[in-house]
Amino acid sequence: MLLFAWYAWSDAADRAMKELTKKNENILDIERTNIQNNIEVMEWTGQLALSNREMNDYLELQEDMDTAWLIEFKNRTFASFQYFLFNNPRIANIRLFTSNPYVREFWPVVLKESRIKDKLWYDKVVAQQGMVWWEIGENRELLSGTSDGAAGEVSQVSLLRQYTYPGGEHGGILEVSMDVRNFFMNTYGSVQDPTSQLIAVSRDGAVYTDGSAELFGEATPASLIGRASLPQSEAKQVSRFELGRSSYMAISSYLPRLDIHLVNLVKLDDTLADIQRTRNLFLVVIIGLMALLSLLSFFMHSLILKRLRVLQDSMKKVRSGDFHVDVPVAGSDEVGELGHHYRQLLRKINELIAQQVNRQAAGKEAELRSLKNQIDSHFLYNTLENLKMLAEIEGQYTISDALTSLGGMMRYSLQWTRGHVRLRDEVQHIQNYIAIMNVRYDGKLELRLDIAPECLEQEVLKMSLQPIVENAVKHGMDDLDSDSGKLTVTVSAFVRLDDCVIEVTDNGCGIPGEQLRLLNGMLRMEEADYRERRSRTEARRGEGSGIGLRNVDHRLVMSYGQEYGLRVESVEGSFTKVVMTLPHLILTGGEPR
Incomplete structure (x- = not known):
């Protein structure tokens, strides 16, 4: 006990300081993460502003446009562009300063570059040649000549970047700004305890922090930062110093992208006093x-x-x-509790042994079933191949081609090694299906493909397109009036924003408006309502239950989320189209062809 007491007295301060340091390092890391998130938000917003095609066309005008054109542009394009960019409440300003004399200003986004040429940072931004330059400071008369002038003088963090025209000619300056209170959220927040405070120090030595914090009751932030050690690397550095009668600890880290230092300043007086009181109490105990x-x-x-x-x-x-040992140890104390849990442990071990024996037996049985299924599959494939060869010998090439397509469909359906495949694999499966159905319908089916090259490697759920095509063939051929007419099924795919859109269209007689509305509603309705609705539709001939489309839609929702799935469009007497929306994902593997 004496040795332990001596060790505890000598080590208590070190352990307390380590815990305090670790706690405040975590606070610093959280603020670094918040800053990184804000940097990504501002860079993403700037990228959106520069990637808008219609706005780029406007910034590249080579002639003066009349007032009517400008009003239409402002109401149609600029309003939606501005709303889209400012949907993040933390973004304070997004400005495009242009040097094009034909561009008219649209407050507060599109402005003339002449407004900022006298700013100290202008030449630095141009010298970056398209790289991002970060500036932190007071927003004093940033837009000289405007109505708001220097109102407010709010400190802001600004992303500044030169943008160019397609030929490489200087086009102007992009500015994305965020108030420092939003950019350094915890620095200006109230989540820290009164003994610590985050401080941001810019490249010019300016200090940004909550000046009303209790920590600054005896000294100003600038005087305290002047005593702290500020590293030039991203690794955290801990330093201690005294100012007056108080002791402080500074945990510093450098952010090279912003060229700033982030410091968590901790006052140690209370912690050292607590250590002394703990030592005295510990001695008595x-x-x-x-x-x-x-x-x-x-x-x-x-x-x-x-x-x-x-x-x-x-x-x-x-x-x-x-x-199977009996443990005759009972009681409500620790030893009795240990005996009770030891008996439970032995019982659990015996149960696990029995489960493992059963699991091994079940595994052997599953291996035998898997081997039998493989043998059955190979038997079917070999049988189809023999039938195909017999058909070719007899000159029955239509039957031979149908058996080839059927074999491809069986291999695709039975070899279910994964739930996701490439779009090209699913299209091959549809081609086999159409080839087989053409035997039944005497060549009255036509499949057309209009798939963008970037969609061929698109990830899709296996067997998700075939039910849609089958549904189009079933209803389209039933409604085909002319004996000489053909049912054309068109499968198209293209990329829209971050989504891949796949459309299956047939030239059948279409779906009446009321029936189409009910069909789309049945895709996402609750199971009980769907069963009731399905029982009513099955009682009436000519109306489908939509179970195939509903199953595909549910698989898509479970795999990708509520915003993805199916939608049915139709014009009675003209066409029916099923639209599948997926996230644009490239699948590097896929089913073997």
């Missing part, structure tokens, strides 16, 4: 425990050791392989 334990140790030894020996003998039997 140690002396009392030494007296008490001296009296209890003799009685505890004789009470505990006997039942522990019983447990020891039981453990030796278990080690020798006997798991």
Whole structure:
């Protein structure tokens, strides 16, 4: 006890300081993460502003446009562009300063570059040649000549970047700004305890922090930062210093992208006082425990050791392989609790042994079933191949081609090694299906493909397009009036924004408006409502239940989310189109062809 007390007294301060340092390092890391998120938000917003095609066309005008054109542009394009960019409430300003004399200003986004040429950072931004330059400072008369002028003088963090025209000619400056209170959220927030405060120091030595924090009651932020050590690397550095009668600890980190230092300043007076009080209390407790334990140790030894020996003998039997040992140790104290849990442990071990034996038997049975299924599949493939060869020998090439397509469909359907395949694999499966159905319908089916090259490797759910095509063939051929007419099924795919859109269109007689509305509603309705609706539609001939489309839609929702799935469009007497929307994902693998 004396040795332990001596060690605890000498080590208490170090452990307390380590815990305090770790806690405040975590606060610093959280703020770094917040800053990184804000940087990404601002860069993403700037990229959106520069990638808008219609706005780029406007910035590249080579002639003066009349007032009517400008009003239409403002109401149609600029309004939606502005709303889209400012949908993040943390973004304070997004400005495009242009040098094009034909471009008219649209407050507050499109402005003349002449407004900022006298700014100190202008030449630095141009010298970056399209790279991002970060600037932190007061927004004093940033837009000279405008109505708001220097109103507010809010400190802001600004992303500045030169943009160019397609020929490489200087086009202007992009500015995305965020108030420092939003950019350094925890620095200006109230989540920290009164003994610590985050401070951001810019490249010019300016200090940004909550000046009303309790930590700055005895000294200003600038005077405290002047005593702290600021590193030039991203690794955190801890330094301690004293100012007046108070002790401080500064945890500093450098952010090279912004060229700023982020410092978590901690006042140590309360922590050191708590350590001293804890030491004094610990000394009193140690002396009392030494007296008490001296009296209890003799009685505890004789009470505990006997039942522990019983447990020891039981453990030796278990080690020798006997798991059916009875442990006659009871009671409500720690040893009795240990005996109870030891009995439960032995019972659980016996259950696991029995489960493992059953699992091994089940595994062997599953292996036999899998082997049997493989044998059955190979038997079917070989049988189809023999039939195909017989058909070719007899000159029945239509039957031979149909068997080839059927074999491809069977291999695709039975070899279910994964739930996702490439679009090209699913299209091959549809081609086999159409080839087989053309045998039935005497060549009255025509499949057209209009798939963008970037969609061929698109990830799709396996067997998700075939039910849609089958649905189009079933209803389209039933409604085909002319004996000489053809049902054309068109499968098209293209990329729209971040989505891949796949459309299956047939030139059948279409779906009436009311029936189309009910069909789209049945795709996402609750199961009980769907069953009731399905029972009503099945009682009437000519109306489909939509179960195939509903199953595909549910698979898409479960795989990708509620915003993806199916939608049915139709014009009665003209066409029916099923639109599948997927996230644009490239699948590097896919089913073997």
